[in-house]
Amino acid sequence: MARKTGSHSEITGPRIRAVAERLFARHGYAAVSMRQIAAEVGVQAGALYLYTADKQSLLADMMRDHLEGLLTALAALPPPGDPRARLEQFARFHVGYHIARPDAVFIAYMELRNLEPAQFEAIEALRRRYEDALETILRDGRAAGVFAIPDTKLATLALIAMLTGVTNWYREGGRLGRAEVEAIYADMALKAVGAAG
Amino acid sequence: MARKTGSHSEITGPRIRAVAERLFARHGYAAVSMRQIAAEVGVQAGALYLYTADKQSLLADMMRDHLEGLLTALAALPPPGDPRARLEQFARFHVGYHIARPDAVFIAYMELRNLEPAQFEAIEALRRRYEDALETILRDGRAAGVFAIPDTKLATLALIAMLTGVTNWYREGGRLGRAEVEAIYADMALKAVGAAG
DNA sequence: AAGTTAACTGAACGCCGGTTCAATTCAAGG
């Protein structure tokens, strides 16, 4: 056998990425083999190499796409008001965006160590750009006297860790709805920096 | 060659565990081979099996030891006062304990998926016991009217995520000292639940 | 000093990893 009936790169390509994302998130990059991915896609392992240069690129492209999407979505937010409103908007956005794609988030955070130095640097730079957006909000709020935070950098990392943690437990159709969860997290974030809820 | 001069199980055993912990944390369980561990210990791969039944047990034992140590240390804390004091103590303890052993923390959190079901259950139970300790504090504080939190479970997970995040960036000898960091995190935790800093 | 036990080697076993490539089959355009 060779080419299959109904085969098209516009179909197989995305399916490979989707399967790889699910498997990487579930079992970890190193624990997933190309043959496993191929099997779930319904194809032989060799066929994957029509869509990716190697396993490493499959991971790196996935992470880059995710972070670029995150930055694009952040930039598309309505223009900012005072620091308090900006922080609330950021927190809601962060939680909402992350619970919608837990696999991509998990991978972008956990598989950094499986990247080679060059690709690691590129991905890390994107992540830092995102963190900087929050840090700017906190610095402005601190300068305006509305946030009570001893250290801006520490507060940035603490808030991001808290907000990202939502992916550890949130499940669609669970006890709490998406809007509810966004509101509670935003409220905690505001309180944590001393901006009354 | 066979037995080496100066070889003792009380030396080799701990060294294997130390090397494995460092490598697992750095590269991930699945990406580290028994031969790599052996090489860093200065021994042949076969010798590792005098100290562990298999690779999986090496990981599981490591995680169990870490979580049991965490629970023991938590139980050894001075007896509790009011919820506010208890939360502050918990936050300081959590941050302090975690930044002292970042590798073990990272592994206990990231490599859960590499455990087989039976071992996973055992480790997860320990982790839940620890979370319950915090949840109890929050529930008591909420009942006493000193914490303003819409959902106790959510607040528990949010706080743990925030506090554990310290391991992502804290480095010994960095810009901020250990006591300083503990204080700032404890302050943010208290504020986040509406207990004035 | 001899005998016993503890610690380790080195080679082997079978299997699975990522990756390549000639051969093959399908889809599409003229």
Place this chain on the structure above:
DNA sequence: CCTTGAATTGAACCGGCGTTCAGTTAACTT
């Protein structure tokens, strides 16, 4: 309908994987 190009197979390559074990040497006991 025929040709050209796209999509895929299947087998192979080579290396590394976890694990076992008979054999060897050091440390300890008597």
